[in-house]
Amino acid sequence: MSAYIEDLDAALIAKAVKEGSISALEVAQASLDAIDKRDPQIHAFIQVTPELALKAAQDIDNARAQGKELPPLAGVPIAFKDNMHLIGSRTTCASHMLENYESVFTATAVQRMLDAGCVPVGKLNMDEFAFGSSTESSYFGHTCNPYDIERVPGGSSGGSAAAVASGMVPLTLGSDTGGSIRQPASFCGVVGFKPTYGMVSRYGIVAFGSSLDQVGPFGRSVHDVALAMNALAGRDERDCTSQPWNIDFTADLNSGVEGMKIGIVSSLNNAEGVEAEVVDAINKAAQNLTAAGAELVEVELPHAAAAIAAYYVLAPCEAFSNLARFDGVRYGHRPNDARDLADMTSRARAEGFGPEVKRRIMLGAHLLASGVYDKYYYPAQQVRALITEDYKKAYEQVDAILMPTSPHTAFKFGELSNPTQMYLSDMFTISLNIAGNAGISVPVGFGSASGLPIGAQLIGPAFQDHKLLRIAASLEASYEATQCAPGFTKKGGLLS
């Protein structure tokens, strides 16, 4: 039987599996088939895990046969960014350094999705160690944007976005340090959510910038993302920055935005470098929210412009230290003919890391050096405090702020070859990680000039993630339901 899952979102699959109109095994096989057929073109996956998938699916079908109650996302295929540990799979971080690294434990976030019944079909491509905004720096080659395979899917969680957009899986996890969930979601026309820092455990996610990293879901609907958050959120004793949290993110999802205030930062939206079609799409989104009953309020984020500068101090400092453990001693790439310890360590790193990783490590090493530290690290922390304060003040006036996710739509491979240019493309996403707040990218149609997906970013105060999802659901409802990219959609499929 030929099976398609591209038109099924996670909620539908879980419902169908629970009702027995489809088996988890059928769904898993459909997802694996879709990967077989489509991934040679997209290259979203670094590793496909059919054995893990079929075993998990069989377990669900067995449980159902025994009359056991199924978990909320039972049978939903899921794939994980390849910086997340899953026992039985390699965790490569898209790096030569960890090319053969077998996960020795399962990340808390991954385990929570598995506990919720998700079926793991594989590990997804990314920028090497999550350093990048295009997935071009992966050691295993780039991922293509399903809307235009000449273009990048965004990054660093490019594989996570492309896999959903091309209908291979309905749900994926990514990680977001400076926009790595929201920007690829925007480029690939799917929903990508970065929860408040501390909402989801980071245990088992290979760290990039520990004070900025946050795990979050990709899906084709806000509802799917909310379902994933139900599984993900909450305290983990293994990550002491995680917070206790127990809330049903779907409860108020359809309650609308009547009477809510949505902030607009005109100076940012109309900043230099923001494409006209993006500005238009955001204005349209704002109108839609007004039509749904929300009030637009002009707010200011006076220090937002400094966010990129602060980020490119703080993130490399943390990355430099986080990546120090890759020395070839206990795991990872190691030269066979090293002369001595120093030679082994330096060559393991010289050979194991790609250019962008080395650039960030060197940047961090320099910024933390004595004499330099005081000039950069402290001011960056001060900027961080100011930006956090900016947001606090803004959220005294509004429930959320609407802005573009990215100043432009997906660019072509090699188009942003200058690192600084690439860094600047994160201008709308980075300040959120600096402040630790939540943000979501919702598809708001296609560029009038480019025809490519555009994402609107909604951002909200810390630990009001459920409210942010509610506003996002309202915005989403004003557009046609998100489909897979053209050429990857197949009306009909399993349930017909």
Add this chain to the structure above:
Amino acid sequence: MKELEEVLKDWEPVIGLECHTELTTLQTKMFCGCRLSHDDEPNTNVCPVCLGMPGALPAPNKAAIQSIVLAGLATNCEIMKRSMFYRKNYFYPDMAKNFQTTQGPIAFCMGGWLDLEVTGAAARERYDDGTLTPGPEGGYIAHVGITRIHMEEDAAKMIHVGGIDGRIDGADHSLIDYNRCGTPLIELVTEPDLRSPEEARLFMEKLRQIFLTLGISDCSLESGSMRCDGNISLRRRGTKKFGTKTELKNINSFKSLHDGLEYEIRRQAEVLEEGGIVYQETRHWETSTKRTLVMRTKETADDYRFFPEPDLAPYDLSEEFIEDVRSRLPELPDARRDRYAQSFGIKRSDAAQIAGDPDVAKFFEAAMEGKDIKLARSVANVILNDLAGYLNAEGKTVATMSITPAQVASLADLLATDAITSSQGREVFQAMAETGKDPAAIVDERGMRQVSDLSALEPVVESVLEACPDQVAQYKGGNTKVIGYLVGQCMKASKGNGNPKLFNQLLSQKLG
């Protein structure tokens, strides 16, 4: 090189200590749940966290925080309500993450002090410029500031194979045992307030006594669970500016600490007097040759790129937490010493010795349980002489021996009531230690009760006086000291069983 005494006339030594103590009495490591035990098979007490696997995160051990707060309270530190962990970045395989998690400018404990009573020969190592605070039993009091005590994690143990003396240079491979990696470690840093090797030694001894009393570590310098580095420089007497310091490492005994510092003082004085330069360097104390050798120079200062550990939020200690720890603070050695001296009437120096070791103190108090205070001196004597000598000779400790407090109390009682002589006491102690029998039984068995029956002693005195006419004549001629010899003869004649005090009395009567 000049002798220390000579050097001190012109130079003032300035010494500061850095003392690392592993919190060996805890169950688990600092940032993971691995068992704390270094003796197990290598690399068996390890997990993703202490092996620095990618994606692993630290979770602080609350019991370790309690221990460091105890240490801070016991050394008069201020306990900081908010402190932060920092990363100290350096590449070496003994630290799996290639950074050590330690603390930043603000540690859990800041700004404490300890007072040292420096007496006897130890006091002579300090040049007396007339400003010293006199001690209660002579000597002086040295007030030593404590800069801070911070929390950190220990590194793994490395063994270099194929080189010379286990050094990495020339080794063909190295083995790493990560069992020790992540062991909770507290580092205490003193102000540069110490002025003599003896003060440094006394400080370390006192610190060890306090930590043992707190029960936070086994404090073994030999096994390395307590380690100490000394920073030492000289300055011309009367000047204020610090000289260039050297750092002394590889100190595995109190004696090494003292001798190493003394050597450095004399060496630096010689260098300076010959117009040379003391380089800032780390030096290694070599016990076998009794000298310090350069380990590494600090011309290229290490840059550890310290920055706040982002995986650990700033650590907040509540008032309740601190007060809870304070309420568990045991009686500290100084207070215990004073109590023993006052309520048991034993000598202050004896009281200090007993109070300094919590096991000995416990043993002493158990022996005195329900006993008359008058017995205390005798119990203290048995403990500090017979027992200490025995443990030393046998290489045992109070914790590992089989002698009970009741046995010691009973022996002390026999001695205090003159039932046996002190030489018999030593014999009984030995027999008691070997056989485990009670002192009274040993005394009975060996028929060694001290004879205090005058009718039995008189004939002995008579016969000795008869046998020693010369000594009798000397005594009568005014040399009364000769009575000691006559008592000795009486003891000999009574096979050691006679009461020497009564012999003395009888002899005095008969000769008088």
